[in-house]
Amino acid sequence: MDIALFIIFAVIALLCGINLVVQTHPISSALSLIGVMGALAVLYLLLGAEFLAAAQMIVYAGAIMVLFIFVIMLLNAGAERVTKTRQLVKIAGVPLIAVFLGIVAFVIQAQLPRSQLVWFGGFSGGGPRDIGIPLFTRYLLPFEVTSVLILIAIIGAIVLGKKEMD
């Protein structure tokens, strides 16, 4: 049951991720990113982080990606024109990524015992209450700082948006 769900949604996430990279039109990339996020939300649920799953949908899919799509629609951005990629990237890009992935995978496999298993309900500490209490006690300062950060971001966005550059 779990394994089926995991495989289904992992595959969805991977396909959407690949689609994000290969699509040339930003809006298709955006849609595939939304797909990734939805799939990840389900995986979060499997991992017992139900609040994070909902937050993922609200914040990422519901707000951030809507912003993206909004901007894409606003700028009416078309598909990319084909220009030459940079030298370094052309030469070293794929092998670098491959090496990177290889090492990370190797480290994961080497460091974590295979016996570690995940099953639904194995960890139910991800509810709103479980997150809220530490968030407002142990992590209060980071929380407040983040709120300040958001305030700054809002102001910055407004300023950038208002400024008339011409």
Next chain:
Amino acid sequence: MNLWLIPIFPLAGFLINGLAGRRIPKALINTVAIGSVLLSFLWVLKVLFSAGSLDTAIGEHYFTWIQSGPIHIGCDFAVDRLTAVMLLIVTGIGSLIHIYAIGYMDGEGGYYRFFSYMNLFMFFMLTLVLASNYLLMFVGWEGVGLCSYLLIGFYFTENFATTAGNKAFIVNRIGDFGFSLAMFLIFRQFGSLDFSQVFNGAAGMPKEAGYGILTTICLLLLVGACGKSAQLPLYVWLPDAMAGPTPVSALIHAATMVTAGVYMVVRSHALFLHAPIAMDWVAGIGLATAFFAATIGLTQFDIKKVFAYSTVSQLGYMFLGAGVGAFSAGIWHVMTHAFFKALLFLGAGAVIHGLHGEQDLRKMGGLYKHMKLTAITLLCASFAISGFPFTSGFFSKDAILSAAYGRAPWIYWVGVFTAGLTAFYVFRAWFMAFTGEYRGDKHPHESPLIMTGPLMVLAALALGGGFINIPRWLEPMFPETGGENPVLVWTSAGVGMVGILLAWVFYVKAPDLPGKFANALGGLYRLVLNKYEVDEVYDALIVRPLVDGSRTVLWRGMDASVIDGAVNGVGARAKGMGAVMRLAQSGYIRSYAAWVVLGSVLLLLAVGLGGAR
């Protein structure tokens, strides 16, 4: 019991007036300024009543201010009997003078600025008094210095005001330097700056015969006190400080701030008691200042200058008291002096106000019929300062003098003579101002009630204030010094009255006598008239060399060549490096990203594989 409220009120007043004063109406400014000070006065009263008998200090810790290594300095206040006296003086006199200032500053430019500075001063003064460790005290110490600078230079459009402000500030720096050195030594010696710990530590040490650590500390503290309380040789700033508005002279340069030095010495009595030599220094400097300033006071014609020099000399008395071990007498004199000297200055202010800014005694005279209230109140003050029997000055001054007699008779005699001088010049000023014919051209008038009201209150205090027996109140802190010796008391009082009589003879009976005297001993007279040329001497000996030295050596030599050279050199090198580095900056984000990936791969190779094994 919320001591912090006491200084907080004036601070709030300062913030409100300083930030919004330009926009809010005058009535509101007054309400804020007066209200804040009055509130803290009331709170002081409340605190003192609820405190009961302050046999032991009541301390409050608010937060840790500095915590680094062994240094642990908290922001904590404490109130004991000494503090209580100072608090009452500061807030009480302060409120009166604030009220007076409403009338005096009426129609001046920068009205709100004045009151915000005054409130700020109150805040720092109260911090100074309440502080229960040297560093916090130093904060208040510096703060009052700042406010005095600001207020002396209040008429910053006038050149003399700004220079006077600078002079006060710079001279005070010398004192503060001594104070900070003293604090370093104290910390090094006792590992703390809290009064309680320091004094306990000092109590454990033997009396020092020679110039030991305690003596050094005390002498450095004395330097600080001299700077703040205008003692020889650092008194020069105080007479010039009269450039500020008169309420300022009354509040800061007579009643409260200048007594901070005395307070500090008395507060550190535990240290001084173990350093007899330092005590002698205190006494000597006090005596010398008292006499010296009194002589200068004889010859001045600017009414405020006269009182300024009398302030210096009275401060000398306080130091004398502290120096001979009569700390309580010193504080007593601080209080009485606060009464009558504030009154003197406010009265002088009233006169100046009535004469539209005329300060020269030679252009006054016969003002009695124009401003009776001012004249009478000033008369009370003059009696008080010249130690007329049963006025406030009488008690405190004689407490000091008799203590001095217990130390060494000659000190007493000099003190008594000085008392005579004091009486003489104060009454000289009074007679020149109020009796005889009016010699000025302005049209004199009496001041409004808002100014005369505080005068009357202060007059009552100046006359009756002596019956507040500070030494008994301070008994548990300072052992009572030698009992009153009636002979000494009446001698000094008598000398005082002789001085008054002489003044009457010189300036009422035979007004041409002074001129004769002046001609008779011309050289000496001129020397005194020019304040012994002290300013000139300082200028030649200290100021010029400093200025020239810094101009040639420091500016041309050091700054221009070495420092700028180094800075520019560094800049040039950085530029050269940048020229090389920028080759890597293609400006294409994605190649940067590729670099980042490369770096992270290498990192992973190093860490990850290393850790995997």
Next chain:
Amino acid sequence: MDLTYIIVTLVKLIIVFSVLMTTLAYLQWIERKVIAHIQLRPGPYRVGPHGLLQPLADVIKLITKEGMIPSHVNKLIYILAPFLAVTLALVNICVIPFGPEIHLDVLGHQINTWLQMTDLRIGVVFVLAMSAVGVYGVALAGWSSNNKYSLLGGLRSSAQMISYELPMALAIACPLLLANTLSFREIVESQSGYFFGFIPRWMIFQAFPLQIIAFIVFIIASFAETNRIPFDLPEAENELVAGFHTEYSSMNFASFFMAEYCNMVTVTCVSTVLFLGGWEPLFPAPWSDYAAPAIFGLAGLVSLWAGLNPARPKDRFTFPVVALASFGLAALFLAGEFVFPVINVIAMPLFWFCGKTLALLFVWIWVRGTLPRFRYDQLMKFAWTFMFPLGMVVMLATAAVVAVFPR
């Protein structure tokens, strides 16, 4: 995970789905009727008695119509958008509780189940998430139609929905604070009981008057969320020639309407659950049971009277039928009261829940029949300068109340 569980779930699923679909279909009819009567028109009248078969006709029309796809659109997204819209609208119904736990004995099987598809610990957040994602339907439709009006409609709707998410979330936060949970079921349970024995403990009556304000804020925000008048700028006919669904036709077009009505139903259900006490009756126990028969009986009498002196000749036949139906329902409830209590166990909560929801739906239609449309800048100004601060204040005040008088 035993068989009965699956069967029960399937049964619930089927019932809820069919009921929802019929509701959606007939909501259309009700809306047209109500607005017609507001405007003194008979409204749909020809198809079936009082146009009762109108929805059926509409459905047939829409299905049989040719679903044409314009040549200039971005095919995939163009097709995807309406499905996205309707799916995201429908999925919300899963977490809405219609009634309390019931114990049935069917063929010897003891069945304990809730009148609810499923209860999430984070049900409320789930609904928020779904409505947040619901923007995509409209936005993508607008973009993919490759038509400037549609694009504007899509832009408007996405901006509008993002803007009104905030006051909505803030308003929702108030009952959550009071109920101290995120699960709908527990929220409803926290509203059972009565103040002074007669004022129901519904959220809008708690922490008076904060929750009333919160309720109003929520209602207004949800009007915007459902793109209904006075906030229906994305589809403003006279400015944007129907905005984001200009290019759509037949079933695709219909699914947008389904989505809209479904959103209405969801929102009304949510507000019923959050603020109006879900299935909790209006009066204390003994009388509340007689409310249902009384109402239906009254309806029967009214329609009987209308049938006896009819406005149109047809009414002579139709109204008595309605009267019979109503009397039948009344009788059913009475029977439930006295003979078969099992009926009331299920019917009573459903009666109250549906009553409240239908009342709210009527408000929705009423507003549409009454109010004009905002201008776009007014809309945004209203959202950011009035709704958002108001919601913030209400939430903070509620939080203060909760902090001062903890449960």
Next chain:
Amino acid sequence: MAPSYAVPLNWYLILSAILFCLGIAGFLYRRNIITVFMSIELMLNAVNLSFITFSYKWRAVDGNIFAFFVMVVAAAEAAVGLAIILTVFKNRRTLEIDEISSMKD
């Protein structure tokens, strides 16, 4: 303890690694600023996944909280970043990332 249908923990981590690498690839090979920006979001998501996986591994909520913070910061970043993109577009009339290289001179 663990039921038969459980999933190995490593799979989650490797999935997140792969997604991360996809993000890198998008960053390296896409030329449209917005897409590049989305690739960053993808990387953030991948990181979140591993955070939450570790939160599961240690049965501690802190991983969730970190993911939460990442999300919030991502939101702020998106707001500012998109505003910047809008401004850039206003000035340059282009979204091609390689044409915005005037910082180098």
